[in-house]
Amino acid sequence: MHEDDLTRAEEDYFSSLTIAEADGDDDRAVEAALRPKSLDELIGQQRVREQLSLVLEAARQRERAPDHVLLSGPPGLGKTTLAMIIAAEMSAPLRITSGPAITHAGDLAAILSGLNEGEVLFVDEIHRMSRPAEEMLYLAMEDFRVDVVIGKGPGATAIPIDLPPFTLVGATTRAGLLPGPLRDRFGFTGHLELYDPADLELIVRRSAGLLDVTLNDDGAAEIAGRSRGTPRIANRLLRRVRDYAQVKADGTVTQEVAQKALDLYEVDPLGLDRLDLAVLDALCRRFGGGPVGISTLSVAVGEERETVEEVAEPFLVRSGFLARTPRGRVATPAAWEHLGLPVPANTEAAAWSTDALWNEA
Numbered sequence: 576m577h578e579d580d581l582t583r584a585e586e587d588y589f590s591s592l593t594i595a596e597a598d599g600d601d602d603r604a605v606e607a608a609l610r611p612k613s614l615d616e617l618i619g620q621q622r623v624r625e626q627l628s629l630v631l632e633a634a635r636q637r638e639r640a641p642d643h644v645l646l647s648g649p650p651g652l653g654k655t656t657l658a659m660i661i662a663a664e665m666s667a668p669l670r671i672t673s674g675p676a677i678t679h680a681g682d683l684a685a686i687l688s689g690l691n692e693g694e695v696l697f698v699d700e701i702h703r704m705s706r707p708a709e710e711m712l713y714l715a716m717e718d719f720r721v722d723v724v725i726g727k728g729p730g731a732t733a734i735p736i737d738l739p740p741f742t743l744v745g746a747t748t749r750a751g752l753l754p755g756p757l758r759d760r761f762g763f764t765g766h767l768e769l770y771d772p773a774d775l776e777l778i779v780r781r782s783a784g785l786l787d788v789t790l791n792d793d794g795a796a797e798i799a800g801r802s803r804g805t806p807r808i809a810n811r812l813l814r815r816v817r818d819y820a821q822v823k824a825d826g827t828v829t830q831e832v833a834q835k836a837l838d839l840y841e842v843d844p845l846g847l848d849r850l851d852l853a854v855l856d857a858l859c860r861r862f863g864g865g866p867v868g869i870s871t872l873s874v875a876v877g878e879e880r881e882t883v884e885e886v887a888e889p890f891l892v893r894s895g896f897l898a899r900t901p902r903g904r905v906a907t908p909a910a911w912e913h914l915g916l917p918v919p920a921n922t923e924a925a926a927w928s929t930d931a932l933w934n935e936a
């Protein structure tokens with residue numbers, strides 16, 4: 576989630592709102608109200624959906640809490656939504672926290688010891704938990720036990736506390752950031768991919784139905800195509816286009832209305848956001864198209880290396896604008912063209928297949 580995380584109480588509150596009640600100015604409230612509530616309602620992510628459905632069905636048949644689940648993938652693809660669905664499908668309560676909120680092992684001990692049998696604990700950004708908390712979690716995940724240390728120094732004693740069986744759902748932008756011992760304790764890892772335009776179009780149409788927006792197929796396709804493979808962005812753009820349709824047109828979202836609205840809001844025709852464009856701009860204008868190291872590139876755009884790697888790069892690689900080579904990041908000819916710059920005669924990337932490079936790096 577972002578800095579403006581929902582607290583559990585807020586999330587519960589927003590989820591309980593009807594669309595009509597939520598559809599004010601608060602993006603978070605609408606986002607929560609638009610969440611699919613079951614695996615059947617979830618659009619796209621076919622593989623993860625099928626795998627997860629099997630894990631949950633087996634657990635239901637055995638009348639046991641499902642194995643711990645790790646969800647990885649860029650922001651806004653549905654990790655929180657899936658955690659909620661897991662709890663709903665198991666008819667279990669859900670508790671929500673996030674890695675950065677767990678600064679001490681004691682914070683985690685308090686959460687774990689308050690869990691009820693079968694409860695689902697969702698830890699967003701689990702890779703940002705403190706080290707001691709992480710170690711406590713290993714034991715809790717494997718043996719359903721925590722050792723609470725009382726006192727300090729030689730007199731300190733560890734008091735074991737048994738926990739009821741629960742399911743941990745961890746979310747991370749990249750599973751590779753988690754230490755091996757933590758990763759290995761998840762019985763199932765689902766990697767969420769950026770959505771293809773056809774699935775995003777279905778998501779836009781579903782949300783339009785819930786928000787009572789009239790839109791035609793071309794209008795949905797236009798919004799889907801500019802949504803950066805991300806449902807959260809698709810839902811946000813739909814609301815901005817709806818405003819435009821209401822004020823400047825007859826209320827119906829057509830392709831023309833969507834195009835005009837999104838141009839007005841400076842949404843790139845292919846969906847690239849400010850960071851995506853900054854990365855391409857730095858790569859082409861400052862580094863002559865590369866190759867350039869990820870650290871240098873991140874400094875050039877004033878962002879954390881993690882953000883560039885986990886948020887911008889997956890979309891840029893998938894869109895065919897950036898390649899990862901053993902010598903660094905390079906801009907493809909399409910990147911130069913998208914920025915309206917002449918393509919240099921010999922771009923480093925031209926000789927490579929983008930997919931091969933992504934896998935190789």
Ligand SMILES: Nc1ncnc2c1ncn2[C@@H]1O[C@H](COP(=O)(O)OP(=O)(O)OP(=O)(O)O)[C@@H](O)[C@H]1O
Nearest residue numbers: 576606609610618650651652653654655656806807
């Ligand atoms: N498969 C889907 N079908 C329909 N809507 C979806 C789907 N996935 C996500 N959404 C919508 O996208 C929005 C963002 O989803 P969610 O908050 O679950 O993403 P996230 O991966 O947890 O992001 P972050 O890690 O940034 O919090 C929600 O409003 C949800 O309704």
